[in-house]
Amino acid sequence: MQSFNRAISGFFNLVITPFKAMDPIWSLALFSLLIGIIMLVIFRYTSDQQKIREAKSRIRAHIFELSLFKDEIGIVLSAQKNILIYNLRYIKYALKPMLFMMIPLALILIQLESWYGHRPLKPDESAIVSLKLRDNGLALSDITLTAGEGITVETPPLRIPDRNEIDWRIRALENGDQVLTFNVPGDEIRQKVIVSERGLVQVSPLASASVSGFTDTLLNPALSPLPGDSPVERISIDYPAMSIEIYKWHVHWLVIVLVLSIVFGFALKGLFGVEI
Amino acid sequence: MTSHKKFIKIAKLMPRNNLRNLPAIFVIFCALSAAFTDSAYAYIGPGAGFAFLSSFLILIVTFALAIFYLLSWPFRYALRALLRSGRRTKSSVSRVIIIGLDGMDPKLAEEFMRKGKLPNFTRLRDQGTFASLATSYPSISPVAWSSFMTGVDPSHHNIFDFITRDPCTYQPMLTSAEIGKASKVLPIGKYMIPLGKPKMKLLRKGRPFWKILGEHGIWSSVLRVPITFPPEKFNGVLLSGMCVPDLKGSQGTFAHYTTDATKNEVETGGVSRFVEIQNGVISTLLYGPDNSLVRNGKEITIPLKIKIDRGAGKALIDISGQRFELAPRKYSPWIRLAFPAGLGIKVHGICRFYINELDQGFDMYVTPINIDPENPALPISHPFVYSIYLAKLQGSFGTLGLAEDTWALNEGVIDEDAFLEQAYLLYEEREKMFFNALEKTPRGLCACVFDTTDRVQHMFFRCLDDDHPANRGKQTAKYKNVIEDLYVRMDGLIGKALEYTDDKTVLMVISDHGFTQFKRGVNLNSWLFQNGYLKLKDGGNTSGDWFENVDWDRTQAFSLGLAGIFINRKGREMKGIVEEGEDVALLKSELIRKLTELRATETGDVSIREIVDTDAASTGPYKHDAPDLLVGYNAGYRSSWTCAVGRVTERVFEDNTKHWSGDHCVDPKIVPGVIFSNRKIMKENPGLTDMAPTVMKLFGVGIPGYMKGKPLFDEMPGVPKQTGGEFGDEEKKSARAV
Known part of the structure; x- marks a missing residue:
């Protein structure tokens, strides 16, 4: 376990080293990009892309139905029901890749927590x-x-x-x-x-x-x-918790990673040919 | 609590509580993901995280939309009632279903009913109506369906044929729609950035009756009715049909890839390309539309790579970022294509692939590239999103007006089986759409036209006549029952549609024309040339396509398309020489007299039964732009293939040896359409122009005075007679002639 930890920590240390003197947001952005890519690849190969595509198409179709046939109350309600059904299917298809993602993502988040979760004491603290x-x-x-x-x-x-x-x-x-x-x-x-x-x-x-x-x-x-x-x-x-300042807002690193990794994942899904 | 707040809360807890709780949090998140989908994304990154997030948002937004639509319904209903343009009496029906079976022939229907093959049609006949339905003059689908929807003859709706001549150039132009480039462009280097939408104009005149119904608050779902491209706005949904172009702007251009140099010539309807196999791989290009984004843009291409695996009996096709396996003699699903035009802009299309030969060399057919309904390059539906909706709901579907590739079969690029499979694949897509439209139209009009009946009869009518010249060298016995099977299949469609009917539903099954054999073609241009009415330059005896080498300064008359003859009128045509008035009248009467005496050289048959002087027979404002003489051929005859494209050949009569062996471009009295209904019609000799007034009356909407037809049904059983004036008076008073 120690060796495994050392290897991963070594890798993260290597990646972070050029960013150590910089604002943490930059290294977090880089990790978010890497997470985005890793998760995209995992999602691509562990999910049933065809079924996800179909479920999404059906959801969109029924959303269109809401506005196309808005004067027919029965159709509006039926569309709503179908949106719910296909949404649940969509979530079902996303569960399997989510399970596959958990292990690598947990390891990454643990490492990031050790770098961004707490900061050293400052003098007089x-x-x-x-x-x-x-x-x-x-x-x-x-x-x-x-x-x-x-x-x-x-x-x-x-x-x-x-x-x-x-x-x-x-x-x-x-x-x-x-x-x-x-x-x-x-x-x-x-x-x-x-x-x-x-x-x-x-x-x-x-x-x-x-x-x-x-x-x-x-x-x-x-x-x-x-x-x-x-x-x-x-x-x-009890080292103090680290918070990252973005335009006077103190944001937890996990929020930044979550948002940026989703943004990167979404931006790169076309490049990687992934249906999310 | 929103997912975001939950996440923030958990995130805030983390530094204080240390990461020892992570496994527990994971478990909690798994549980939450099952119960509260919005909570799970904190730990699942961009993939599933985005999925959960978007699912949750979709649910919220759509729920809000549904509530909004439900709550606003009374207000919208009241607003519509206020904005309605005209009054209407009480509807005698809640829904009218019109199933158009293009080209369904009454004689064949009767024969198959007699043989007991069509139980559902028989049921309709016994319960309500079965009759011939008078078609338009000329009896060509775009003409007939235009009369169906507008309730007027061609001189009012201006569609006389698929094509007409440009009076300035004598070159062919589509009668139905005009598609041009954007009027303003911004030139930047090699690029020509359009500063607006491309010009698109529907050339059919008159108003479809569903537009008038919509003005009276009646909803319509209209699918694949010909000459509805570009789509017009109205109260309902519409998917355009016949005359929707392919992505190249043509009416269908297939691609053919072959290693056999002897099969490398295609005359019409497509392009054949010679390919070579190198190390088991064919690397070639798929040709898309011309690039209008660059100056003098050429066809946009995308690489097409075919890896042949003869051992496995399949090929691996790589195109537009997709890779799929395809076995011989099977159609691929619709493959979505993106043609890069530049500046990040892509033009989207769809096509199917079909491998004819894999063992000995390679031979593959690619359908014309249809406009992608999910990402349409041109509007093919109203509202614009309707085609997107259908594609999302049921998958990609053929959008080309003439989607069944008759020319690929004519040219021998595919065989009969491949053609039939393609036609029925398209039919299945339309059937799905139709039944979806039926479900979505509990009140109002639902009209859908199925082309399959027309295309299959065109290509297999020869099999009903052993003496047909087109049978030479072709299998006939195998396809003897294709047309009967087609009618049986349509009977199944009617059976399913009948399940959607009730006492307040009127179902009508109609066709725009019937069918007859097309054994011999008549080249009117050759006859006009041989009789001195059409002159060629340089003393030639023949011309190429589209009047190549015709001396317009000395030509009095010419023929283009399938409908008839144009007089080279002075003042109308660019190089017209026949003076208006007496000269035109004399020439027309001379041509009518001589041509009605025309007999086929080999058989001595009368080839033309009658010729109609358009000017004398029509009252509409567009009669002056029409062919001056409409030719009513005898059964078995039609304007020849060469005449239709403006060619002069050595012979006036030529055997038709193409697969396209049945036709209807003859004297309309020979090829009436058909009407079946679950109600009895009262009018004698019903015609296509009666359909619009019939539907309008059923919905209690006044019939505009310019409409030529009359309602087919009398009073509906169980519906009280309206009092207070003759039906439609208000509308007649205010109706404006086209």
Whole structure:
């Protein structure tokens, strides 16, 4: 899983590298284009294009019927019924390619989330750091946190025994990869905290976790794995959510990808000979 | 909650809740996609995402439309009632169905009914009416159907033939429509950008009765009635029929690709192209319309690649971005073509492919490129979207006026079986359209003309006469029953149509003319030449097509098309020499006398039964532009193929050896049409011009005084007699002669 994640992350890193210093909208546009093309190709080869074409034609025919025979109420109602029927068929024909699209699209979205979902801390910005222990008998009071030079721990630990978790609030002081050191009996875990004011950086709110967490590894490409025998189950840093500004509007990256990939898909469907 | 809001909500949740919820969200989305289609698109990208999004929008918009139409119906009804141009009495029927079976012959119908082959026609006869229906003079489809729809004779509607001569050039021109380029163009480099629509003019005069019905609030669905191109506006839907051109602007130009150099000559109706197979592949071009977007534009072409797989017994055809397999002796479906004219503009057409030979060489026929009904280059329906609607509903369909490719069979490019298959494929498309129109016309007029009866009889009438010259070298026994089968098939159509009738429905099955044998052609131009009325230059004895080499300065009369003879009148024709008045009258009477005595050289038969002086026999305003003499040939005779195209040949009489072996361009009394109805008609000797007044009376609409015919039905049973003046008085008073 790690190798797979590394390969995909490597690819995304490669694609994003030229765009790191640019406004994220440009790299998102590129990914939207790629997503559009990939989804078109998948749709083309996994859907019954003929049936989709027929269903769409029938829907359009019955829409024309609404205006051509608008004075015949019976025909208008019948056309409405037929539009519904063929719409459902159309959706049925779109379900199969949708299922095929889910896996690659999920992987792509996970990667994009790791780049565009959260941003690093800025200097003088605070965040909550959480450490969750395994049920291995260790006491929460045995665990301490030490901050490196460019970062400070603002609060004493907040221990939540019910969840077997300790929270601290940290504050970033300087740009750079800062380090937090968790002192656990018998172990010392160093956790990188990224502090940066500009550029795209891959960050994961779930900073470290035990390798046994398959889902966490899959969903958090930037995750640092913890040894399997570590008493710590996970360490999370509450990085701020990233929002992309478009004409003073703060838009979530997923909205941009969704809209642009649909626009690109629609614009290129003729070129790829795909009936959507 | 709208799909958009739901999506935003979920998207906002994501960063906070971390991506560990993604699998759950996927599952939720799958479930939502089944239950709420609008919610699913967030995770399915441009393909299915767009599908779901558009489905949802379609549902919303169409639901709103339906509600709007329902709520606004009373207001629209009231508005229409206010805007109606004329009053009408109570309709005695709710629906009139007219099925036109072009060329259905009363004698053959009677014979097949006697043999018990036509139970539905027999039922109509027994229940209502079966009679001959007087046709027009001349008895040619465009003329006859124009009389049907306008209720007047040809001198009022101005259609005397398929073609007439341009009085300025003596060259042929279509009688039905004029299609020209846009009046203004913007020249940019090699391009000529049209700054308006191309000029299109329907040359038929008079008003079709469905237009008058529409003015009285009666809806009509009119399908494939000849001479309705370009379509006129009225209250209803219409799909144009005979005389709709193909994409090249002709009345049908097929393409033929062959590796046999000896079969590489086609005289009429198409173009044959020699092709070579290289490494199992033929690379050639399909020729489309002339490119009017560029100066002196040539035919637009698209590459046509045919990969031959003899082992599998099929060919792989690659054209216009489509690839399909085709086995020999099977028609492809309609293939949509896009001819690039430049500047991103494409001209759309459709055609079918048919491989005649794959084993020994290669031979393929391509139908004329029809205007694509889904993307029409010219308007072929009213409203414009009606053809698009039909194509979306039932798939592509042939739009060419003369869609059954009789010339391909005449020229031997396809055989009888291929022709029949093509004709019946087209018939099936029209049958679907017709029954759809019936369903969509619960009240009003539904009229549809089927051409199949005409085309099949034209091509197989020889099989009814063993002595027909066209039987030489052709199979006859195999096709002996083709015409009977045709009538049986039409009987099936009538049976299905009868299921749509009730007490308030009048069904009429009519034909525009009957049929007779066409064994010998008469070349009137040759006769005129031999008798000194037509002169050739340079002492020649023959001329080429379209009066090549005719000396107009010395020619008194000539023939073009199928209808008759034109006098080269001074002041009317560009180089006219016959003075109006006494000279014209004398010449006409001389020609009538001599030609009615004309006997076939070999058989001694009378070849012309009568000749009508158009001027004397007509009252309409367009009689002066018509052929001066209308020739009524005897059964078995017709204007010869060479005469119709303005050629002078050595012989006046020539055997007709073409597949086109039956005809109706004879004395109209020989070839009346037919009328069947589920009601008894009261009028004796019904005629085509009676149809318009009949339908108008059935709907309680006054009959314009200029209409020549009379209603066929008397009072309808169960309908109270109207009081307050003679039927149609108001209309007669206000009716304006054409």
